[in-house]
Amino acid sequence: MEPLQIADKLKERFPEEVLDVREFRGQVSVTVRKGRILEICRFLHDDPDLYLDYLVDLCGVDYLGKKENRFEVVYHLYSIRHRHALRLKAEVPERDVRIDSVVPVWVGVNWHERECYDMFGIVFAGHPDPRRVLLPEDWEGYPLRKDYPMKGPDKEWSGFEDVLERSKKYRQYDWYQ
């Protein structure tokens, strides 16, 4: 199926939810409201004509000061059987950074959602394991947000300070006698 046809079909099924359909270099992205995202994903996955069974990627984008709703969660979907693709984007405002997790539809999205939380602070409701994945659990801030400084925070991470403290303590011992 052509990607624009998929977008039409999605619009037909969820007229209230679809906000925008755009095409760039042959790739179609559909922007939706975040409210019924799990339902939309289940429809895209289960419908026999669409059957988007392979979630290529999930990531967040921070449009600080560029768009009304600050964040977007981007889903890249592909159907190995029908060989068609679709990009789904859900808008997430800053005042309510919660969106439903789609782990019930695609299991493999688990770590992608954890990474998205880790990097953007977007909370995935109903996620089975909502921890950070790449950064330590007590890290402050969300590094891929546009207002996070490129060189990192001024303060060292507490775990690293701990290591420095210990190195000072152990300096009293002479290892090479």
Added chain:
Amino acid sequence: MDELEKSFETKELTINLGPQHPATHGVLRLVLHLNGETIVKCTPHVGYLHRGVEKLGENRTYFAALPLTDRLDYISSMNNNVGYVNAVEKLFGIEAPDRAKYIRTMVAEMGRISSHIVWLGTHVLDIGATTPFLLSMAQRERILDLFEMVCGARLTVSYPRVGGVRNDISQEFLDKLYEFVLEFPSHMDTFETLVTENRIWMERTVDIGIISAEEAVNWGLTGGTLRGSGVDYDVRKYFPYDAYDKVEFDVPVGKKGDCYDRYLVRIGEMRQANRIIKQCIENLPAGPIMADVPKFTLPPKDLVLKDMEHLIHQFILITKGPTVPEGELYVGTEVPKGELGFYFVSDGTGKPYRMRVRSPSFIHASVLPRLSEGGLIADVIANIGTIDIVLGECDR
């Protein structure tokens, strides 16, 4: 009697595997809960190599972010470069000339062989055979020497460029590569004689870590790990890039989806890669190696050193970056580990507004609990080897 029973009571044991462990292929840490030798729960911890490639990429021009991709999957940096330049070219709307496409296909397949051969050596070494490791490293060395001949670097190559390749290849290089290509199948036969029907090897891999085709797709697995389960999804066939639509090759697939099938798939892939290189050498067209689109590609270096216009041109492209159309694009390519995708959001300036790296190793590491739980602790080592992860790419 009660006391005796009590002293033999079994309880759950928690052990820590890694991050410094030779069998975890980098800095992967697994926390294993064991009941006897059976794994009850396995929790992977990643992130020890997180360097913030995505954040760095957003603060550099499209040209300057290329060397960052070398450091993703450091075993096959050539393939990462090819993936990156393909994505950027599609975003710019330019196309490399035919000769550059053939060269890129050729070096990418060399990268595939060198990556798979490291996988073969280390995977077999983890399970207990030392000989194939030594033999495979000798073959990898030959490919690295060839890389050195073509671009001067052995590991972090940065050879492809947006719009083509950095420099043309010499006849001497082609002769040496052809020699390698003709010899390579006999080396593959040696490996297969040592490993494929080895009884210990089969005991350790057949029926270990089985994952069905449907489940593998649902998990988002790609590359050899997915094809071992019998799904023929290969980006080179589904979305041909570079010269992959002009060469002939087969996509080996497995049946059962166990460690042994994944092993056979990767062995088959190496033979196919060899076939592709051979065709590329035989059909290598003549012509330019860089696209001539002044708005998006750098001018030839010898002209930059000679005249003013080209110097200004180079200066503007390097400092400001090209003016890129607004939009967003995802382009995936087949690297040895699976599908490596780049997703760019462009806001019209010379730097990407958002650069996202979809790395296969990240997903493959997340599937480890699914493969390992319920199995024996010795099988964890086989599972880590068979999913073929590189932590530099996993953590980015």
